[in-house]
Amino acid sequence: xxxxxxxxxxxxxxxxxxxxxxxxxxxxxxxxxxxxxxxxxxxxxxxxxxxxxxxxxxxxxxxxxxxxxxxxxxxxxxxxxxxxxxxxxxxxxxxxxxxxxxxxxxxxxxxxxxxxxxxxxxxxxxxxxxxxxxxxxxxxxxxxxxxxxxxxxxxxxxxxxxxxxxxxxxxxxxxxxxxxxxxxxxxxxxxxxxxxxxxxxxxxxxxxxxxxxxxxxxxxxxxxxxxxxxxxxxxxxxxxxxxxxxxxxxxxxxxxxxxxxx
Numbered sequence: 728x729x730x731x732x733x734x735x736x737x738x739x740x741x742x743x744x745x746x747x748x749x750x751x752x753x754x755x756x757x758x759x760x761x762x763x764x765x766x767x768x769x770x771x772x773x774x775x776x777x778x779x780x781x782x783x784x785x786x787x788x789x790x791x792x793x794x795x796x797x798x799x800x801x802x803x804x805x806x807x808x809x810x811x812x813x814x815x816x817x818x819x820x821x822x823x824x825x826x827x828x829x830x831x832x833x834x835x836x837x838x839x840x841x842x843x844x845x846x847x848x849x850x851x852x853x854x855x856x857x858x859x860x861x862x863x864x865x866x867x868x869x870x871x872x873x874x875x876x877x878x879x880x881x882x883x884x885x886x887x888x889x890x891x892x893x894x895x896x897x898x899x900x901x902x903x904x905x906x907x908x909x910x911x912x913x914x915x916x917x918x919x920x921x922x923x924x925x926x927x928x929x930x931x932x933x934x935x936x937x938x939x940x941x942x943x944x945x946x947x948x949x950x951x952x953x954x955x956x957x958x959x960x961x962x963x964x965x966x967x968x969x970x971x972x973x974x975x976x977x978x979x980x981x982x983x984x985x986x987x988x989x
Contacts, residue, residue: 733769741765777835785828792820800876805884807877814864814880819853822860826852826911829924833915843914851911855928858904862931865897865938869947887943898939899987905931906983913976921968922961925976929960932983 733741741764748761760767771779795817800806808814830848833840841848864871864878868890871877877884882893905928912925930952937950952960966972967979 733765733772737768738765741768778832781828781831781835785824788820788824792817792824795820796876800874802875805872805875805877807882807884808880810880814861814878815857817878818857818860818864822856823853824856826854826856826908833920837916839916840920841914841916843911848911848914851907851914854904855908855911858901858908859927859931861897861901861904862934862938865894865901866934866946866950869943891943894938898935901935902932902983902987905935906980906987909976909980909983913980918965918968918970921976922964925967926961926964929964930957933960 744761744764745758748758753761771782774782799808799813808817827849830840830845830852834845834848843851868877868879872884879890879893879897883889908928908931909925912921912928915921915924933952933956934950937952938946941950967974967976
């Protein structure tokens with residue numbers, strides 16, 4: 728059945744997808760999303776023009792990054808990235824672009840979204856997303872190796888010692904990028920907005936602390952922060968966001984910068 732607002736081509740594609748994706752190893756939730764693709768596209772078509780354009784733009788960039796990932800890691804054995812540029816570009820495509828999107832939607836919905844210009848926010852937002860993606864990569868190295876992927880450039884993927892020796896440089900890079908996420912958050916207006924935007928950055932920094940102390944065996948077991956820590960971090964993010972409570976994202980950002988000083 729064609730959903731309202733769908734072109735003939737879109738309706739035909741959405742109708743074919745469930746059969747084409749059957750047996751592809753998707754979870755039931757993912758298959759349900761495939762079955763409801765027509766509703767998703769119809770919802771997008773019903774949106775206001777600038778918001779719909781922003782969604783199409785970010786989905787296009789993410790899809791490009793995901794397609795590159797599938798093509799780049801084809802081949803036998805473990806395939807490693809060749810240089811830093813490949814990792815930075817991939818991190819931007821699949822996550823940094825989301826920071827830009829968040830900025831664009833925020834400005835569309837509220838011209839007073841931030842104290843910064845949209846141009847400055849786009850840069851900070853892109854770095855924020857890249858930092859979160861880099862934390863995911865650093866956390867999932869053993870799992871990715873089992874899938875034939877080594878996202879860290881310039882290392883021997885078969886040598887855990889060499890991989891661990893390369894990690895501090897990328898831990899530092901992730902901290903710099905997440906610090907931009909904290910700076911981004913400090914510029915926003917509204918308690919709920921600051922809390923929801925800053926929380927992933929603080930969780931990312933908490934995870935980095937665990938990763939910096941982790942051995943290769945720890946990485947293989949999986950490095951996580953506890954649910955208790957997540958709840959504490961949420962409360963801390965609220966305290967940094969509410970003007971009537973002590974602390975601020977600006978002061979938190981200063982502490983991060985000082986910790987990064989040589």
